[in-house]
Amino acid sequence: MKTIKEMYRQPGEYFGKTISLCGWIRSNRNSKAFGFIELNDGSFFKNIQIVFEEEKLENYKEIARLGVGTAILVKGVLVETPNAKQPFEIKAESIQVEGHSPSDYPLQKKRHSFEFLRTIAHLRPRTNTFSAVFRVRSLLSYAIHKFFQERDFVYVHTPIITGSDAEGAGEMFQVTTFDLKNVPVTEEGRIDYKEDFFGRETNLTVSGQLNAEAYALAFRNVYTFGPTFRAENSNTARHAAEFWMIEPEMAFADLNDDMILAEDMIKYIFDYVLQHAPEEMEFFNNYIDKGLLERLDNVVQSEFGRITYTEAVEILKKNNDKFDYKVEWGTDLQTEHERYLTEKIFNKPVFVTDYPKEIKAFYMRLNDDGKTVAAMDLLVPGIGEIIGGSQREDRLDVLDTRIRGLGMREEDYWWYRDLRKYGGTRHAGFGLGFERAIMYMTGMSNIRDVIPFPRTPRSAEF
């Protein structure tokens, strides 16, 4: 059994030879005595054309009637077709049906809306677009591991179930074995979590960062790559309740090292996919986003922009008449401001650094000005924030002041504080939204279309 990918990659090896292929019919056109089947076997983005003739097949009439989606086994000879649209085709000697596809098969050999395809998430990987998206997702995933492994980063599996609501970052999904119709309560009438499975309140993780820091302070350079959960009622094209995140963490590194790593990583993984999925990338460029390849080439070759929050505010304030929300130092940048920076001012990815401490998380390192923290966001055209990172606060007394100032309890962070107490050092890391990277890479504009079975508010059908 051969694959269609082998035909396309080394056609010369197979010309004139009889080969077997199995796959699914994408289209079937025929006339009285001959017909053409577009076959896709999942090994490759493109299809191969099967020519079948009445005089060669005893089951010609049956084959001519087969619908889109039918699984078949084909034996035939690969021949060159220099004057046709396709480079070669299979002259069938026999075609056997493996699985029929009745006429109510929802996929047609024409364009469907992404909205409709989301309602048939189990069938949409059989379409061109989703075939390309999910092969790129796989390659991008591999490229990320390759990038970090080549640099001797240690891959750490941080927990999915967590006992800390660490960052206070958004709503969390609670994990419990309680019978929700009969929850144990204490004498004071509160929920008695001591009776729950873990003996405490637990949730699905919103970030592996705090755990990754512990391993960075042992292995120096580490990364996590796994699922993350946010129970926010976010209804946008860029948010999902379950998504994947890559979180590198480096000891003996500052914010500048962090940005260098982020830039190197983005360039490396994009370049890897461009080289290993040329057919898919060309498809995206032609049918999803016309300027895609040009923009990605620009990303791989250009230096990312860098600007401090304070400088960005100065620029944006001069253009305040263009914005619905006026910019003022101390407020967080709105989407419209971020897009203006990355799309109009820089026209390429840009790091914005050193945000006011009030609008950033407690673990970010306080700068010498006492007003800002060593944080960085990487903004990219079309998507917005794709990476958020920082140098971590490694001075225990400063960290404690921050924790208390935010009304949090030091004892809840006892092990995190231990990392500063015993051999603490400067360290930094960031979080890359994996799906946002895929969106940027493919031009797909909705996060629901780059996750195989997406989970969003009111939606977990598959």
Next chain:
RNA sequence: UCCUCAGUAGCUCAAUGGCAGAGCACUCGGCUGUUAACCGAGGGGUUACUGGUUCGAGUCCAGUCUGGGGAGCCA
């Protein structure tokens, strides 16, 4: 959660308050090199749901549900 737009055949969409329509798909027939093949015929509807206005509602009004786009939160 807020703002906004939409929901009509399997899909993509038309239809001035007055007979429910087209293209594609599907079924049947035809066709000797097709490329989302082509030609002919046919079947296919609780107009998202509930209520209201009206002689008459796909169309107007109210509510609900679902989806898209935008915002917030963020990755």
